[in-house]
Amino acid sequence: MTLASPIVPVILSGGSGTRLWPMSRPEMPKQMxxxxxxxxxxxxxxxxIRAERFAAPVVVASAAHADxxxxxxxxxxxxxxxxxxxxxxxxxxxxxxLAALAxxxxxxxxxxxxxxxxxxxxxxxxxxIARAMPLVDKGWLITFxxxxxxxxxxxxxxxxxxxxxxxxxxxxxxxxxxPLEAAQKMIASGDHVWNGGIFLFRADAYLDALGNFExxxxxxxxxxxxxxxxxxxxxxxxxAAFASARSQSIDYAVMERAERxxxxxxxxGWSDVGSWDALHAISDRDGEGNVLNGEVIALDTTNCLVxxxxxxxxxxxxxxxxxxxxxxxxxxLPRGRxxxxxxxxxxxxx
Amino acid sequence: MTLASPIVPVILSGGSGTRLWPMSRPEMPKQMxxxxxxxxxxxxxxxxIRAERFAAPVVVASAAHADxxxxxxxxxxxxxxxxxxxxxxxxxxxxxxLAALAxxxxxxxxxxxxxxxxxxxxxxxxxxIARAMPLVDKGWLITFxxxxxxxxxxxxxxxxxxxxxxxxxxxxxxxxxxPLEAAQKMIASGDHVWNGGIFLFRADAYLDALGNFExxxxxxxxxxxxxxxxxxxxxxxxxAAFASARSQSIDYAVMERAERxxxxxxxxGWSDVGSWDALHAISDRDGEGNVLNGEVIALDTTNCLVxxxxxxxxxxxxxxxxxxxxxxxxxxLPRGRxxxxxxxxxxxxx
Numbered sequence: 001m002t003l004a005s006p007i008v009p010v011i012l013s014g015g016s017g018t019r020l021w022p023m024s025r026p027e028m029p030k031q032m033x034x035x036x037x038x039x040x041x042x043x044x045x046x047x048x049i050r051a052e053r054f055a056a057p058v059v060v061a062s063a064a065h066a067d068x069x070x071x072x073x074x075x076x077x078x079x080x081x082x083x084x085x086x087x088x089x090x091x092x093x094x095x096x097x098l099a100a101l102a103x104x105x106x107x108x109x110x111x112x113x114x115x116x117x118x119x120x121x122x123x124x125x126x127x128x129i130a131r132a133m134p135l136v137d138k139g140w141l142i143t144f145x146x147x148x149x150x151x152x153x154x155x156x157x158x159x160x161x162x163x164x165x166x167x168x169x170x171x172x173x174x175x176x177x178x179p180l181e182a183a184q185k186m187i188a189s190g191d192h193v194w195n196g197g198i199f200l201f202r203a204d205a206y207l208d209a210l211g212n213f214e215x216x217x218x219x220x221x222x223x224x225x226x227x228x229x230x231x232x233x234x235x236x237x238x239x240a241a242f243a244s245a246r247s248q249s250i251d252y253a254v255m256e257r258a259e260r261x262x263x264x265x266x267x268x269g270w271s272d273v274g275s276w277d278a279l280h281a282i283s284d285r286d287g288e289g290n291v292l293n294g295e296v297i298a299l300d301t302t303n304c305l306v307x308x309x310x311x312x313x314x315x316x317x318x319x320x321x322x323x324x325x326x327x328x329x330x331x332x333l334p335r336g337r338x339x340x341x342x343x344x345x346x347x348x349x350x
Numbered sequence: 351m352t353l354a355s356p357i358v359p360v361i362l363s364g365g366s367g368t369r370l371w372p373m374s375r376p377e378m379p380k381q382m383x384x385x386x387x388x389x390x391x392x393x394x395x396x397x398x399i400r401a402e403r404f405a406a407p408v409v410v411a412s413a414a415h416a417d418x419x420x421x422x423x424x425x426x427x428x429x430x431x432x433x434x435x436x437x438x439x440x441x442x443x444x445x446x447x448l449a450a451l452a453x454x455x456x457x458x459x460x461x462x463x464x465x466x467x468x469x470x471x472x473x474x475x476x477x478x479i480a481r482a483m484p485l486v487d488k489g490w491l492i493t494f495x496x497x498x499x500x501x502x503x504x505x506x507x508x509x510x511x512x513x514x515x516x517x518x519x520x521x522x523x524x525x526x527x528x529p530l531e532a533a534q535k536m537i538a539s540g541d542h543v544w545n546g547g548i549f550l551f552r553a554d555a556y557l558d559a560l561g562n563f564e565x566x567x568x569x570x571x572x573x574x575x576x577x578x579x580x581x582x583x584x585x586x587x588x589x590a591a592f593a594s595a596r597s598q599s600i601d602y603a604v605m606e607r608a609e610r611x612x613x614x615x616x617x618x619g620w621s622d623v624g625s626w627d628a629l630h631a632i633s634d635r636d637g638e639g640n641v642l643n644g645e646v647i648a649l650d651t652t653n654c655l656v657x658x659x660x661x662x663x664x665x666x667x668x669x670x671x672x673x674x675x676x677x678x679x680x681x682x683l684p685r686g687r688x689x690x691x692x693x694x695x696x697x698x699x700x
């Protein structure tokens with residue numbers, strides 16, 4: 001009986017997180033960093049599936065980060081059942097296909113999660129998973145819809161349709177990152193949620209749907225896994241075969257096109273920690289509204305985010321500033337300008 | 351005839367310049383740094399006396415900086431005739447006494463200068479020196495009065511009395527660093543100038559005056575020089591003898607008490623570069639009002655001073671900020687708060 005199958009967490013660790021430069025870098029991306037707690041974002045992700053109903057996770061990561069991922073999971077006492085090392089990044093649809101193909105029981109439910117998000121209310125997350133399970137067992141593809149707390153323009157939105165069972169709705173439409181006015185309307189409507197990039201479905205349901213819309217991708221990933229080299233729990237798919245899969249998100253490839261797609265709205269203190277501003281917003285602040293990490297001496301300083309991994313930062317008389325010193329790089333910008341880190345990185349490339 | 355004696359520049363290199371932390375540090379004080387040009391402040395000071403009428407300088411410095419001072423002067427092709435290495439700091443009055451005692455011709459005029467000031471208009475400085483020389487030869491003690499450009503509370507003031515010769519005045523009074531209101535009144539009066547800490551007098555005139563008011567100091571410094579060890583141009587006064595001299599400024603010890611004291615007012619683009627704010631004010635600014643040194647990427651950034659000797663500084667959307675990164679220290683404060691660097695240093699000691 002499939003009801004008895006434990007849920008296999010599939011953790012996607014492919015992001016590079018440039019918006020959290022200079023802490024986040026290609027060799028040490030955001031999910032590997034301890035930004036919100038003593039644990040890294042990856043470790044916090046793993047800690048959310050430390051429960052009876054979950055199997056050991058399948059982690060899909062860049063080959064460059066194999067040792068780091070393994071060390072961080074070992075430190076939590078929650079090693080992966082499979083660590084799939086992508087020879088190249090191909091976005092989420094092929095990555096999830098690799099994970100689905102690595103699971104022996106194709107009827108197993110997969111809980112697909114990014115490795116670099118925060119979920120403050122894990123109980124609410126688990127409750128939402130439980131709500132979705134009856135439909136998952138019937139082959140539905142589930143996405144989790146984050147109850148929005150403002151007209152964010154940096155997220156995709158999902159419009160809820162009719163309820164299938166209590167708390168699980170058909171998806172009326174997916175909306176790409178909207179302009180502000182459209183975001184405001186969607187918030188006002190009350191029936192839109194953020195697309196949090198967390199999914200739940202049976203491995204076979206995903207592969208079937210992917211086969212309908214992207215048969216070449218299933219063929220490429222199947223071949224890559226057939227030719228994969230294995231070393232303990234490490235699986236390295238064949239590079240040439242995997243490279244032939246086209247780069248595509250699961251939203252485009254499957255969720256926006258499949259029939260039996262449902263959304264589970266959930267308020268669970270979610271954040272993608274997508275910028276230094278977001279980190280300031282979700283962090284505990286001191287009496288002056290500051291979030292200070294590292295050796296920081298701050299006088300007459302309010303509402304600042306300061307992080308330093310080596311240098312001593314001495315500041316006086318500043319407000320609403322983001323200061324991040326990592327290695328030999330120093331970032332300084334006002335709060336609210338966190339999205340401009342990308343501009344700085346482009347300017348530095350020149 | 352004393353008229354023929356070349357002027358002996360006496361350069362005081364004892365300051366520690368804490369207000370320019372983190373660039374300025376005890377082991378690398380402000381005068382050793384290139385803050386306003388490719389040359390260091392000490393080198394710029396020496397370059398001002400590269401003229402016929404000046405002898406090679408006598409430099410009084412901390413023993414800890416002997417090699418640095420020598421290297422910087424050698425690089426300018428202007429080695430010291432004597433490098434007097436203070437075993438301990440005793441303020442300016444004893445330091446100048448050491449220099450006066452080191453000069454063989456006691457009738458020689460000494461031009462006493464701090465090593466860490468900027469003088470943009472060297473011709474005006476030389477002209478002021480020439481104006482003072484007839485009185486110097488007669489044994490007067492000369493101080494140079496900087497034409498003030500605002501009611502600064504960080505400087506001492508000198509009230510000009512009657513003219514002795516054109517452009518040289520008796521001193522009516524010395525005023526310690528005043529409160530703002532008093533400074534405003536002195537500026538409004540039109541007859542007050544800043545005490546720039548630059549002096550001109552014959553060696554014997556200084557030693558005579560010092561002997562009148564601080565005989566023990568003359569005794570201590572004379573003994574320290576009598577017992578000094580010499581190595582080439584390096585002179586190290588006896589530590590115990592010098593330590594017995596009391597720590598006193600030339601202003602307190604001599605200038606405010608002697609009879610024949612005159613002030614030469616001069617507008618010569620002077621700055622003591624006493625803070626990062628002062629450095630921003632006297633530096634060439636780019637089209638956005640920024641003064642950027644080191645590897646700095648600045649987008650939408652205006653009226654900032656940014657200096658870095660190693661780290662790369664990336665900033666966007668900030669204004670009127672001072673950012674100084676040196677070694678493993680980063681200083682951040684708004685323009686206008688430069689005096690608060692001292693508070694930061696005190697906070698860091700705790």
